[in-house]
Amino acid sequence: MTGVIGADTHIVGNRILSMALEEAGFEVIALGAITPAEDFVKAAIETDADAVMVSSLYGQGELDCRGFRDLFIEAGLDDILIYVGGNLVVGKQDWPDVERRFLAMGFDRAFPPNTRTDDVVEKLNADFAARAEGQRIAE
Amino acid sequence: MSGAAPAEAARWPFSAAPIPDDAFAAMQRANLARWPTGAEVDLEEAFDFHRSLPSHKNLAAVMRRADAEGRCLTQPRGGFGTLELQLALMRQLDREGLADIVPTTTDSYTRNEQWDRAEAGIAESEAAGRSMLNGFPMVCYGPKTTRRLIEAIDKPAIVLSGTSMPRLTGEIGFAAGFTGYLGSGLAYTTSYTKDLSIEDGLRNYQYLDRLTAVYQAAGIELHRRQPGFLTGTNIPPCIAIVTCIIDALLAAGQGVRNYGLELGQTLHLVQDAAAIHACRELVQEYLQRAGHHDVFTPVTSLHWMGAWPYDDAQAAALVAYGGTLAAVAGAVSVTTKSTHEAYGIPTPEANAHGLRATRMAIYLARRIRLDTLPDFQQEKDLIGREVRPIVDKVLEIGDGDAAIGTVRACEAGLLDIPWSPNRQIKSRVLPARDADGCLRILEPGDMPFPKDVLAVHEEQLRRRAERDKVDFGRDLAVSSVYEISETLETLMPPAG
Numbered sequence: 039m040t041g042v043i044g045a046d047t048h049i050v051g052n053r054i055l056s057m058a059l060e061e062a063g064f065e066v067i068a069l070g071a072i073t074p075a076e077d078f079v080k081a082a083i084e085t086d087a088d089a090v091m092v093s094s095l096y097g098q099g100e101l102d103c104r105g106f107r108d109l110f111i112e113a114g115l116d117d118i119l120i121y122v123g124g125n126l127v128v129g130k131q132d133w134p135d136v137e138r139r140f141l142a143m144g145f146d147r148a149f150p151p152n153t154r155t156d157d158v159v160e161k162l163n164a165d166f167a168a169r170a171e172g173q174r175i176a177e
Numbered sequence: 178m179s180g181a182a183p184a185e186a187a188r189w190p191f192s193a194a195p196i197p198d199d200a201f202a203a204m205q206r207a208n209l210a211r212w213p214t215g216a217e218v219d220l221e222e223a224f225d226f227h228r229s230l231p232s233h234k235n236l237a238a239v240m241r242r243a244d245a246e247g248r249c250l251t252q253p254r255g256g257f258g259t260l261e262l263q264l265a266l267m268r269q270l271d272r273e274g275l276a277d278i279v280p281t282t283t284d285s286y287t288r289n290e291q292w293d294r295a296e297a298g299i300a301e302s303e304a305a306g307r308s309m310l311n312g313f314p315m316v317c318y319g320p321k322t323t324r325r326l327i328e329a330i331d332k333p334a335i336v337l338s339g340t341s342m343p344r345l346t347g348e349i350g351f352a353a354g355f356t357g358y359l360g361s362g363l364a365y366t367t368s369y370t371k372d373l374s375i376e377d378g379l380r381n382y383q384y385l386d387r388l389t390a391v392y393q394a395a396g397i398e399l400h401r402r403q404p405g406f407l408t409g410t411n412i413p414p415c416i417a418i419v420t421c422i423i424d425a426l427l428a429a430g431q432g433v434r435n436y437g438l439e440l441g442q443t444l445h446l447v448q449d450a451a452a453i454h455a456c457r458e459l460v461q462e463y464l465q466r467a468g469h470h471d472v473f474t475p476v477t478s479l480h481w482m483g484a485w486p487y488d489d490a491q492a493a494a495l496v497a498y499g500g501t502l503a504a505v506a507g508a509v510s511v512t513t514k515s516t517h518e519a520y521g522i523p524t525p526e527a528n529a530h531g532l533r534a535t536r537m538a539i540y541l542a543r544r545i546r547l548d549t550l551p552d553f554q555q556e557k558d559l560i561g562r563e564v565r566p567i568v569d570k571v572l573e574i575g576d577g578d579a580a581i582g583t584v585r586a587c588e589a590g591l592l593d594i595p596w597s598p599n600r601q602i603k604s605r606v607l608p609a610r611d612a613d614g615c616l617r618i619l620e621p622g623d624m625p626f627p628k629d630v631l632a633v634h635e636e637q638l639r640r641r642a643e644r645d646k647v648d649f650g651r652d653l654a655v656s657s658v659y660e661i662s663e664t665l666e667t668l669m670p671p672a673g
Contacts, residue, residue: 042598045285047340047369049598050410054655071598072289072371096285097311097521101298128308130520130527151519152487152662 039087041069041078044102048095055091058155075102079109082118089119089162099126107144119165123149146175191376193430193580196387204384208344212292214319215345223352227397236278236333236357237398237435243509244475249539250510253528254337256282256312258302260322263313264329266525271330274529275536278510279332284312288340292316311522316345320352327354335359341366341378347385351392357400358385361424363583367594367602368407375587375601379580383431390432401433406441408596409482411608411657413616414440414452415563421456422463422568426579429469437475441482442502445614450506450547451556453478459564475509478502484662485518491665492516496531500538505545511535519662562630567592570625590623609653610660611637612644619654
């Protein structure tokens with residue numbers, strides 16, 4: 039499942055990611071721009087999604103993503119894989135610090151700006167393979 | 178999400194004609210009641226405040242003067258989540274950045290009319306000691322407090338609020354003393370919203386344009402502006418200009434007399450210059466044809482609106498070159514970015530730096546113009562041949578009405594926007610950059626471009642595919658999205 043969270047309209051990167059995931063053989067449910075956190079959860083339940091790819095480009099991702107993992111846990115989807123990527127905070131901040139903040143919020147992976155779709159597809163394949171082995175994500 | 182036109186709007190039939198006085202008065206009362214600060218809006222008091230402003234703080238007058246004098250003004254973007262941060266930002270842009278026009282960007286919650294969330298964002302920003310919002314929550318602060326921003330600077334100020342719900346932000350902004358407001362029904366509904374209908378988006382901006390006309394009738398000219406940059410992703414000039422014409426017709430229909438047109442830079446010097454000239458001429462052509470003979474339509478050029486490089490040096494080149502492009506093309510103003518663009522919202526220092534670099538480039542461009550170049554004439558002629566068939570089709574299927582024609586043309590895909598987030602836009606048209614660096618149409622979708630025009634586009638794009646040894650197809654469109662953000666090592670590896 040892909041989508042841009044919150045009140046954010048930056049759809050281009052997320053759409054290109056959706057195109058790349060389809061090309062890599064995944065079945066993609068694209069929720070598009072301006073998707074409230076709750077809608078990701080609703081759609082995940084309806085479609086029995088295995089992974090959620092959240093984009094945020096406009097700086098307010100930190101507010102929008104708070105409690106995102108908890109919504110899935112409350113819905114009984116404890117194990118769903120959740121990635122986030124984009125320009126996640128307001129302004130130019132140190133990436134390792136931003137990554138730590140988002141991992142602490144319960145995201146399985148956070149991707150910095152300028153990530154190419156190949157990297158995401160590779161990580162996703164590795165994580166699905168690791169899951170088959172009983173791990174949460176690949177090392 | 179809210180944002181649909183109010184229920185009482187149903188009483189006023191949808192068209193490009195002015196909203197009737199009584200319908201507008203009823204809508205205005207309902208609109209101002211939507212948030213407590215709406216009660217602070219007092220039009221007579223606002224008129225008095227505007228009359229008290231010197232003309233160099235009125236953007237409509239400042240744009241007219243710059244156009245008459247052949248100047249290119251500078252304007253950044255910028256907004257933070259608290260009054261204190263926003264005051265500091267605007268002072269810095271005014272004094273250190275030498276901005277000719279000072280902006281206030283609203284945060285995305287405000288833009289989407291989620292004022293309760295914006296209110297919480299103010300508290301979070303105050304607690305964190307940094308802005309947690311990506312702009313200034315103008316509606317939450319209300320017109321009286323927001324006016325302190327206007328009083329803190331000695332320049333005209335413009336509201337930048339990128340979405341299709343401008344009705345309350347517009348009332349508050351104008352009442353606070355802002356003299357400019359960026360946004361339009363077609364451009365923003367197709368570029369910043371997902372579920373809002375095109376009709377509701379057009380209605381929302383007809384409200385703002387009608388409000389602008391109310392100020393005009395009181396002797397206060399305000400500057401409205403159309404954001405032709407659309408989704409900011411490789412928009413070819415012809416598509417931008419089609420939206421400029423339609424939005425200008427709709428604004429003029431409500432009584433707007435000072436209407437700016439924005440074009441995102443393609444980064445090809447000749448194509449940008451041709452686009453800026455063609456835009457003003459074509460908009461005037463259609464305004465005149467519709468009987469609007471006294472609308473002032475200056476063009477603003479925007480620094481690159483797509484993905485930016487992370488490297489400071491590369492970004493600095495885009496900033497300075499963007500000043501050159503705007504000045505040489507004869508734009509009346511340029512909207513600037515900074516070396517922080519790839520990372521998101523710039524610090525006030527970086528923002529001011531972008532303004533100064535642009536200003537130096539404008540100075541160096543002096544009076545250099547490209548009008549006499551054969552390439553310029555050819556490109557400008559091509560733009561006209563692209564734009565007229567689309568606009569004529571929109572008007573035709575609207576039985577002459579621009580508003581109705583727009584809704585029908587979007588439904589049919591005759592009017593289409595690349596990379597649009599709005600579900601009612603087909604977004605089948607796909608642009609890409611050609612071998613020379615001009616933006617062209619790779620796939621027209623259902624837009625009725627003439628065959629000979631599309632043949633020119635295809636030939637140029639095939640040249641690029643051959644040169645880069647890639648297939649002629651969608652990968653050209655995708656690689657064009659990222660091209661400008663690639664590293665220099667990729668774009669131009671050392672020779673030998």
